[in-house]
Amino acid sequence: MNSVNTNSSPSDLKITDMRIAVVGENNWRWPIIKLYTNQGLVGLGEVRDGASARYALMLKSRLMGENPCDVERLFRKITQFGGHGRLGGGVCGIEMALMDLAGKAYGVPAYMLAGGKYRDQIRVYSDTPSKEDPIEMGNALKKRVERGFTYLKMDIGVWIAEKVKGGLIFPNDFQEENIEEGATGGSLKSMMVEAQDTMHPFTGIQLTDTGIKAISEYVKAVRDIVGYETPIATDHFGHIGLESCIRLGRELDQYSLAWYEDMIPWQYTNQWKQLKNSVATPVCTGEDIYLLEGFKDLIDNEAVSIIHPDLATSGGILETKRIGDYAQQRGIPMALHQAGSPVVAMANVHCAAATEGFIGLEMHSVDNPWWDDLVTGETDKIINNGFVKVPESPGLGIELNEDAVKEHLNTNPDGWGGSSTELEIYPTGAFEPTDEWTNLDSHDRTWS
Numbered sequence: 001m002n003s004v005n006t007n008s009s010p011s012d013l014k015i016t017d018m019r020i021a022v023v024g025e026n027n028w029r030w031p032i033i034k035l036y037t038n039q040g041l042v043g044l045g046e047v048r049d050g051a052s053a054r055y056a057l058m059l060k061s062r063l064m065g066e067n068p069c070d071v072e073r074l075f076r077k078i079t080q081f082g083g084h085g086r087l088g089g090g091v092c093g094i095e096m097a098l099m100d101l102a103g104k105a106y107g108v109p110a111y112m113l114a115g116g117k118y119r120d121q122i123r124v125y126s127d128t129p130s131k132e133d134p135i136e137m138g139n140a141l142k143k144r145v146e147r148g149f150t151y152l153k154m155d156i157g158v159w160i161a162e163k164v165k166g167g168l169i170f171p172n173d174f175q176e177e178n179i180e181e182g183a184t185g186g187s188l189k190s191m192m193v194e195a196q197d198t199m200h201p202f203t204g205i206q207l208t209d210t211g212i213k214a215i216s217e218y219v220k221a222v223r224d225i226v227g228y229e230t231p232i233a234t235d236h237f238g239h240i241g242l243e244s245c246i247r248l249g250r251e252l253d254q255y256s257l258a259w260y261e262d263m264i265p266w267q268y269t270n271q272w273k274q275l276k277n278s279v280a281t282p283v284c285t286g287e288d289i290y291l292l293e294g295f296k297d298l299i300d301n302e303a304v305s306i307i308h309p310d311l312a313t314s315g316g317i318l319e320t321k322r323i324g325d326y327a328q329q330r331g332i333p334m335a336l337h338q339a340g341s342p343v344v345a346m347a348n349v350h351c352a353a354a355t356e357g358f359i360g361l362e363m364h365s366v367d368n369p370w371w372d373d374l375v376t377g378e379t380d381k382i383i384n385n386g387f388v389k390v391p392e393s394p395g396l397g398i399e400l401n402e403d404a405v406k407e408h409l410n411t412n413p414d415g416w417g418g419s420s421t422e423l424e425i426y427p428t429g430a431f432e433p434t435d436e437w438t439n440l441d442s443h444d445r446t447w448s
Contacts, residue, residue, distance in 0.1 A: 095316025138225030161211030
């Protein structure tokens with residue numbers, strides 16, 4: 001009898017409210033969701049970093065009065081309001097909160113609702129801020145190893161080549177003022193910034209042999225410090241075309257890197273297949289793809305070596321497990337991208353525990369001194385010696401530290417396309433009333 005949860009009657013559980021608190025610093029914004037119920041249980045979820053809290057708030061009216069234990073049905077009900085990139089943030093954040101509530105209602109950890117676990121701890125790979133000096137970069141990564149991390153990641157790419165004379169071939173018309181003034185050239189830095197908003201095949205930017213050599217020397221210096229025993233993944237190569245990616249990839253193959261990430265946009269399956277078949281290092285993509293349907297072309301065509309969904313974009317815990325299971329049938333493992341608060345991090349932990357083909361979970365905040373303070377759980381620190389213990393507590397296995405949340409609110413939308421004028425309608429406090437989002441004002445059915 002002691003194992004029975006007398007505080008919840010799952011069949012009678014109903015959602016009564018949704019509120020938001022946006023946590024973070026500088027350009028990092030982590031909108032944390034609370035779903036309230038008629039039985040006092042509260043579910044936690046999170047909108048993806050950089051996405052608007054309103055992506056979740058607009059779903060409130062579709063959830064009021066619903067039973068959160070109907071996770072699959074409610075997910076299907078709101079799926080149409082998500083999309084690739086940050087557009088999936090609201091739907092995915094809600095799914096996490098539903099899984100947290102269902103787990104709490106039944107008294108089981110979320111991974112059990114996903115079919116059980118394959119592992120008791122989750123390997124973490126730590127992204128590490130870039131350093132212009134490769135010696136500093138190597139030493140920073142080596143410190144990660146000393147802290148117990150068994151997987152590493154760093155950013156490399158055109159920013160290294162652009163510092164070398166003749167390292168890049170680039171068009172001179174990215175800046176409008178250059179065209180208007182009839183100039184023959186412009187600031188390379190300003191052109192590279194402009195190119196960030198242009199998909200890779202259309203920038204016209206190419207790496208030269210000189211630029212590729214500079215990048216290669218950078219990676220060699222890092223490898224010489226870290227050694228070859230520890231996997232080092234690489235990301236943020238820059239908006240260069242397929243051919244430059246292949247040439248660079250072939251040069252870097254000698255360093256036995258863990259993978260080349262997001263070298264080209266995920267939409268171009270045929271280009272990914274060509275890239276994969278042209279280099280000897282694993283290639284991966286997927287952090288901006290929504291739902292299993294979005295991954296199928298890459299998986300069915302075996303166009304990537306590793307899939308790399310972000311659970312806060314791909315569909316939440318259950319959908320991301322489906323993606324991992326589907327990829328496994330083709331012999332493709334799954335690494336998980338994650339750059340949020342401990343709430344979304346723990347949602348990833350449950351998904352990783354329940355997915356057999358999982359290999360590693362990204363963490364962006366391993367140097368943040370207050371990141372762990374946002375929640376309480378079964379361990380004082382979430383990451384210990386490069387791993388996260390899979391919790392056995394109900395739901396996600398964590399509770400919010402309300403004081404820490406209030407201390408680290410970030411309601412500034414600047415940096416992600418917003419402006420300070422939006423503050424009047426952007427959530428500014430911690431879980432304040434959201435009554436204006438309660439009533440449904442549309443007919444959402446997608447068929448007639």
